[in-house]
Amino acid sequence: MAIEIKGLTKHYGNVQALRGIDLTLEAGKIYGLLGRNGAGKTTMLNILTGRQFATAGSVTLDGAPIAENDESLRQIYMLSEATYYPESMKVREAFKWSAEFYPNFDDPYADELAGRFGLNVNSKVNALSTGYNTIFKLIIALACGARVLLLDEPVLGLDANHRDLFYKSLIECYAKTPCCVVISTHLVDEVSPLVEDVVIIHQGTILKSLPREELLTQGYTVTGAAAKVDAYITGKNVIGTDAIGGLKTACILGERGEGAEGLEFNGLDLQRLFIQLTND
Amino acid sequence: MTANIKKSTGYQFSDIKKSVLIYYIVIIAVQVLSLVITHTIKSNSPVILTVYGSSTVDMATTIFLFVVGLCTFKENFGMLLQNGFSRRSILVGRVLSFGAIAGLMTIIDLLLTLLFNMIGNAVGNFSVTTTFEVIYGSGGFGWQLLGVLCTFLLYLAVLLVGYCISLMFYRLGKLGKVLVGAGVPALVGIVGPILDLIFTGGKNYSAIDNFFTVIFGYDQHQPWYAVATLTVISLLVSLCTWLMLRRATVRK
Numbered sequence: 001m002a003i004e005i006k007g008l009t010k011h012y013g014n015v016q017a018l019r020g021i022d023l024t025l026e027a028g029k030i031y032g033l034l035g036r037n038g039a040g041k042t043t044m045l046n047i048l049t050g051r052q053f054a055t056a057g058s059v060t061l062d063g064a065p066i067a068e069n070d071e072s073l074r075q076i077y078m079l080s081e082a083t084y085y086p087e088s089m090k091v092r093e094a095f096k097w098s099a100e101f102y103p104n105f106d107d108p109y110a111d112e113l114a115g116r117f118g119l120n121v122n123s124k125v126n127a128l129s130t131g132y133n134t135i136f137k138l139i140i141a142l143a144c145g146a147r148v149l150l151l152d153e154p155v156l157g158l159d160a161n162h163r164d165l166f167y168k169s170l171i172e173c174y175a176k177t178p179c180c181v182v183i184s185t186h187l188v189d190e191v192s193p194l195v196e197d198v199v200i201i202h203q204g205t206i207l208k209s210l211p212r213e214e215l216l217t218q219g220y221t222v223t224g225a226a227a228k229v230d231a232y233i234t235g236k237n238v239i240g241t242d243a244i245g246g247l248k249t250a251c252i253l254g255e256r257g258e259g260a261e262g263l264e265f266n267g268l269d270l271q272r273l274f275i276q277l278t279n280d
Numbered sequence: 281m282t283a284n285i286k287k288s289t290g291y292q293f294s295d296i297k298k299s300v301l302i303y304y305i306v307i308i309a310v311q312v313l314s315l316v317i318t319h320t321i322k323s324n325s326p327v328i329l330t331v332y333g334s335s336t337v338d339m340a341t342t343i344f345l346f347v348v349g350l351c352t353f354k355e356n357f358g359m360l361l362q363n364g365f366s367r368r369s370i371l372v373g374r375v376l377s378f379g380a381i382a383g384l385m386t387i388i389d390l391l392l393t394l395l396f397n398m399i400g401n402a403v404g405n406f407s408v409t410t411t412f413e414v415i416y417g418s419g420g421f422g423w424q425l426l427g428v429l430c431t432f433l434l435y436l437a438v439l440l441v442g443y444c445i446s447l448m449f450y451r452l453g454k455l456g457k458v459l460v461g462a463g464v465p466a467l468v469g470i471v472g473p474i475l476d477l478i479f480t481g482g483k484n485y486s487a488i489d490n491f492f493t494v495i496f497g498y499d500q501h502q503p504w505y506a507v508a509t510l511t512v513i514s515l516l517v518s519l520c521t522w523l524m525l526r527r528a529t530v531r532k
Contacts, residue, residue, distance in 0.1 A: 051361055051530040070284040073364040084358030084530065086295075100287060101363040146364075 002026050003048065003066075003148065003180070008057035010043050010204075017043045019204040020057065025180050027147065030170075032195035032212070032270075033184040036278050040204040041184045042080070045150045049078045061148070074102070077146035079137045081153050087126035091119060091136055095143075104145025113139045113169060117162060130157035138166055142173045148180045155187060163187075167194060188271040198270065202278045216268045219253040224263040232260050240276030251276045288365055288373025292356055293380050296348055300381065303344050304388060307337060311396060338389050338411050338431055345385070345435050349378075349442020354450060358530055367525050374443065375518060382435035386428055416503045426503050433510035440517045447524050450531075 008021040018040045025031060035041045046052040048059055050067050058065065061072040085094050091114070099105040114121050117135045119128075128136055134156045141149055155163045171194070174181060182199075183191050198215050200207040208215060219239070222232055226248040229241075237253040251272060256265060352374075360370045393410055412427035419426075449457055476484045492498075497505030 046530070049361075049364075050366065053527065053529065068366040068368060070282070070364070070366045070369055073366060074284070076364065078362070080362075082530070084362035086355045086359060097291065098363070100290070101365075 002062070004058075004060045004063075005044075005048075006058050008044065008047065008059065009055045010040070010047065010052070011055045016204055018047075018054075018057075021201075021204070021206055023199065023206060023209060025148070025182060027180045028178040029196050030174060030181040030183065030194055031197045031199055032188075032191050033182050033199050033201065034188055034270075034274050035184075035201035037186075039201045039278075041201055042152055044201070045078055045080070045152050045182070045184060048150060049073065049076055051078075075146055076148040076150065077102070077141050077144045078150040079141045079152060079154055081156060083125060083133055083137065085125050085136075087124070089125050090121070091123055091125070091128075092121040094125065094136070094140065095121065098140050098144055102144040102146060106143045106145060110139050110143035113142060116165060116169070131159065131162060134158055135162065135166075138169075142169055145177065146179065148182075150182045150184075152184045153186075154183060155185065155190070163190065167191075170194065188274050189269070192270040200274060200277060207277055212270065215273065216270065219251060219268050219273070220256045221249055221251050221266045221268060221272065222263050223247065223249040223266070224260075228260065228262050232263060239273075240279060282369070284365060284369045285372050285376070288360060288369045289376040289380070290373075291360065292352070292373050292377035295352065295356060296377065296381055299348060300385065303341075307340060308392070311337075311392070315396075315399060337392055341385055341389055342434060342438055345382070346438040346442045348381075349439040349444075350446045351442075353443055353446040357450075357528065361530055367528065371518075371522055371525055375440070378436055378439040378443070382432050382439060385435055386432040389431065390428060412503070415498060416501050426507070430503050430506050430510070433507060433514065437510045437513045437517070440514055440521065444517045444521045444524075447521055447528070451524050451528060 003025040005021055005023040005025075008018050008023075009016075010018040021040075021044065033041050033045075043052065047054050048066065050069075050073055053067070060066060061069075061075060064072050066072045066076070089097075095105075095107060095110050098110075099107050111121070113119075117132075117139065119132055119135050119139065123132075125133070125136065134154065135158070138151075138154055141151060141154075155166060158166060167190070170181070183195065185191050192212070195212055197210065198212050199209045210218075219237075222229055224232075224247070226243060226246055229248040229250050233241075233250045233252060236257075239251045239253055241248060241250045243249075251268060356374070357370060360373075361367075365373075410427060410431075412430055416423075416427070448460070452460060473482070473485055476482050495505060495509045497503060
């Protein structure tokens with residue numbers, strides 16, 4: 001099972017939100033979809049679920065077009081920042097309808113998750129706080145049994161404890177049924193240990209789409225006195241630098257060379273790499 | 281019927297069910313109250329329940345269903361797109377659920393009419409009519425069936441028209457909403473008749489009036505004209521709805 005995205009383009013008037021994106025999302029993988037505000041992440045996910053239409057390009061699931069295809073759409077669940085459940089609907093009713101719509105919806109598991117997160121299933125959707133509204137949608141996403149989970153800002157409004165609980169529940173759910181999970185978030189450091197592949201989207205184009213380990217071994221950081229670092233990085237493929245006082249850190253793509261006295265070498269971390277790659 | 285259309289129909293029918301139940305509780309309460317008040321007055325002359333009688337039940341139902349049509353688009357559309365339904369399944373489910381609601385309410389209204397007729401006969405000084413009978417006159421069993429068909433088609437048409445209008449407003453931009461929301465009623469209801477009166481002595485509006493009289497068969501007491509007209513209206517409105525829905529996208 002794979003979602004194939006080919007030449008995906010989206011214009012909003014004069015604004016180009018997506019510029020010919022090519023991407024394949026495979027089953028049994030957790031993807032981290034990273035991008036700055038306005039990079040095109042939500043637009044891409046909305047097109048994948050038929051909520052918006054592409055200006056050009058195609059999206060298929062197992063070779064079948066997704067747009068206006070009930071069979072394909074039913075296999076994808078998208079959690080979005082906006083809530084599309086009726087405001088007066090109770091959480092329990094939403095679970096009941098989810099079970100009606102998704103044949104593999106695990107009702108006892110949904111109840112169990114509601115208990116773990118402390119979500120009152122008798123609350124109405126419009127009575128939930130921002131955090132619990134996200135939890136409500138997360139529980140449906142984790143229990144629905146869809147083959148593709150698209151999670152757009154899945155930890156919006158969640159405190160640290162609930163975020164931790166969500167990451168554990170996601171891994172538990174994924175271990176039970178390995179599906180295709182796409183997590184779109186700004187909390188790069190937090191999702192870094194979870195994701196196998198990283199997709200970095202910037203100004204409507206894919207900058208990187210690689211396994212996380214491969215991405216992080218493509219370069220290294222060097223830290224030390226500014227003058228020494230400047231001397232060391234001459235002629236190297238530097239993707240960015242940070243300076244605090246007299247101390248400088250440079251991110252470099254390529255094989256780590258010979259050590260130099262007074263310099264400290266470290267591997268790249270995803271957040272640092274992301275910041276350097278997407279700094280305009 | 282595919283499983284998705286069945287689910288879409290079930291959800292959209294269920295969404296209206298509670299409103300219908302509340303509506304009938306109110307209608308029955310009003311009817312019972314009016315009967316009690318009328319009986320208490322103990323008028324000796326026969327009372328025709330044109331204000332509180334069944335003729336107002338079907339007219340009240342028509343207005344209620346138009347409002348239901350207006351109120352059911354946005355939330356349902358978002359909910360069903362969220363849960364993996366195509367726009368085609370949403371619309372087909374919507375039309376089928378409207379058909380079920382229209383059918384159900386036609387039967388309930390008919391039963392209420394019969395019930396209030398029975399009560400009227402028992403009390404002795406009530407006669408209960410329906411809008412169909414007021415317009416096209418009374419008749420035998422076949423005529424009554426035609427009345428049921430007309431009522432069903434009227435209910436279905438107003439539901440679809442309400443839904444189509446709410447979708448149109450959903451698709452329009454801010455300026456479009458103002459222009460259509462305020463401009464069209466002002467043009468059709470105020471400016472048009474005044475201009476028509478000034479320039480043609482009201483001939484155009486009179487012609488429009490005659491046109492509606494003919495297509496609904498008022499003048500010739502021909503309910504079949506109404507059946508044909510309401511069917512055509514339902515089909516055309518469904519087509520317009522599809523043209524607007526097929527490219528509709530979600531909004532926050």
